[in-house]
Amino acid sequence: MTGEESSEMLEGLFKLVKEIRPAATLRTRLSPYETKMLRDQGVTITDLGDYALLTEGRNYGRIEHYIEWLAEQADIPARSLLYRPQHIGDDTLGFIGFQVTDAVGLLVYMEQLGIMVSAALLVDELLPALEMRTLLTEAEHSILTYKLWTGRRRSVIRSTAKRILGTESVETFRSPAGYRYKMVRQNGLALSLEVRGPKHRQLNQESVDCDYCGLSYLSNTPAETRTHRQVHRRAAQLLDPVPNTRLAKRLAETDQPIIVDSKAPMWMQKEVYRRAVKFKRELRYDFVQWAGDDLNPVTLGWHGHLFPAGPDGTIAGACAFSNQHPGPGDEEWTLAWVWIAPKYRGQGLLTAHWSGLIELYGNFFIEPPLSEAMQGFVRSHGTESQVALLAVYTGLGE
Template structure:
């Protein structure tokens, strides 16, 4: 598996020493606010229309937008493309006839070109990939699978101004006095330049919205049991969903839907193939709670909020005194012991605060009438064994372990 994270963590790249020195010079000059001229917009239109651009075109484009240092950027582009490991490939005119020889030149696909411009913007160069990024995001709107480059572009607005990038020289031999210089540009980008003998060897750029990431650690929630990573937005969302589900099972609120079902009696608690889907879903939730509490491998309820359990399964939701979904149980029809078949109670789960309140006792006679002298799936909890000694049928008691 490839674990892809948003690139707001520190990213390190290596540049030739001369290029780093010249880039530091460009970035130390004041920014010039420019509005995009016709040639900039023409480049963007052509890139989107063709889906590719040549290095010559991207060089010309950047010379239009980043004019500091007499448009020195033009001469730095190749090294920056190498440093960021942007994929360069041949770009060719379509031949008039198949088999014709054509002359091409090196270039980038639109996605790689935009990603490159996004990184150049992130290191403080004057280029605005926002229109291109928005157009590409619209183009991939319907796709469910993305490349890492597309993933980065998709998050353009989310990561804008929040990146931290360090560019180091590839030269190891440096002499002279060590010095550190910090400066900020007119839009809030912060630069830290480390030099020896007045020659920069490391340049770090933090976007205007960059914040030191909070420490992350793996923790297990005491209540829902989920293992998650702190200060991780995706994990926080996943944990909240699981946590809320567990809380809904443990501390159920009165359910108007269940109240309506049981208004005419306990038969309204039955979950058979004719019962609404939400009831199948609620039985599934309790089956999941049962599995979690007793550490079983599988959830014993073949239904859910989008599928009815098949007809050889029956569930029952137990309404609490206030109409809460206090618990549930499930029966399965089986021929494992008797050729003619019989019903067997697979599991029963009641929220802790509703236990020992007579919920099961008050339904036991009804269950015996409905399912006959049913069998119970072993092993049984100590509480269930105690219950059966008191309320079980003769056959049910006979099946209990004797100590």
């Protein structure tokens, strides 16, 4: 379609929605067209145009000429559909049309442009099946969210007419139903048509960086706000932990370091994994240094340790060891990472566990790079070889 043809289509649509005509009476029962569309699970382009004409007769009933063009604007594919043969192997007739969810998705799109069609009854028929689905097409998603977004959308249709340097003119219109239109033209050619539904409200949105949980999200966006709430809540469980009765019970049963390996309860493995993720994000590493996750046990060769803040089992931090990659001095174990919640740092928590870790893992290698705080700790509490390797392998030691 040339730029001029595209511009003419846009002008025709604008002329249609500007025509004042009473809206059709709302129906409570499916029409024969709708019943057939649902039964056949599809519709021809011609039949969909005839269906739209039942309620949209403005601009001399030209809505049927816009069906394919509007489908292109909504990225809804017209398909070659075939009638099922009475006997397999028989020749069959075909036609160009839309599968039923695409057809209803197109009606939803037309409705949000202020075209006098209603997808409500068809949406009600299709919703139960869609609510059970995990993956949806864009058209199916518009059906699923139809009741939430009816009248609230902002849509922009652009012609393919080439924009050039020069003055643009703007024409606005508000329909009796409350749809607000803004047509932009240049040199007599329609460039774009913006449509705001009667319930559309412009939200002031800005990018927000949460210093507490570290998430960047867009304000006034329900999905991102919910995500931030979830991330913030999970961060609080690490940054401001509460007493853990299960860990407290285990601490009461032994005074030895508790090893979190592949045989440990999954709740303990998850606690180590979550702190491994926090360590990765805090130091901006490329991957999580723990060979397990929330669902899968850690693999052999990995040990974790949880650092309690007291006998109540409050988890103040964690660390992880691996014997998968020997250190440069052929040390069997490598300390992959240590993470302690900020409020517990500088309180001697790691110092209290260090001698026990050396007893378990020997003269283990400490994987670089090390933070400045960890470098200072190694200089004060590390073994002789750990202090020596600090300068050699981090390039930051004395």
